[in-house]
Amino acid sequence: MLNLTSTAILRPWHKLLNLPRQSPPSWYHDRLREELIEREEAGTPLEKLSETADVFFAISRATYDGYPVREMPRFRYSHVPVYAYMLAKYTSRWAFYRAFAFLCDAPDCRAVREVVNPTKDHKLDQVSERDNINSDKFRRLGRWLRRVWPLFP
Template sequence: MRPTINTLLRPWHRMLGLSRQSPPSWYRDRLREELRERRTAETRWQKLSEASDVFFSISRARYDGVPIRKLPPFAASRHLLLYAYMLAKYTLRWKFYRTAAMLCNAHHHHMVREVVNPSKDHKLDDVASRYQIDPVEFKRVGRQLRRVWPLLP
């Protein structure tokens, strides 16, 4: 990564504070999945979203010390929208889960660090389980929050 991108992404990944995954092959598997989804995207919006997922997978792997691939050299004309979209998308998801945990009165809401897409109830169940939050309440709060929370696909 070029220093300007690295300077931006390193503190952002630190803020997200996502758990390192094990085994290291998880990162490659995730990237393959994202590349597959990017190839099947049809609309410009879908392509942007899937490309942001690819960039996120690469930058997260690099941040976690598993450099599976390099990000393309930053060119503002080609990548500015993509990086802006990626930062907004994953930051909004991260904040969604922390807010949902806080609204559920979880004592450790500040420890919730997730970026999976909260648009499906089973994802809410998974997150509630990981953080020992009442899944019924978390799902109820998550559903209400989804109605007003600005989430990007």
């Protein structure tokens, strides 16, 4: 089942997201370490689910990008909510930024490939800088869009 999950679902999904590879390769280790710490600090069941999804995402993204940091945990049926949450959370963020870039008249909306948490203004500033989008307009529209777009914590 693990192989089916990683090849039949996660590989095509990562291909759809088409996130840029990160450099240096240690970025993947650092990201996983951060996510593991956040998972340990999670208090509520929803926070634990969200942080576990982030851990799974960090592992699967690193593997997809060619920098495996750890093997995915052996599949258990208890992981189904984690995978569902992960797919919903990161696909929603990806779509948020694509729609957002279109609304902001980005030079190339299809080139915007982001999944960082858009609930923080400084993250919006980073994205606008990376993708050559007017930061004032991006932040203003981002605040509005966050109110109507369904985002997962």
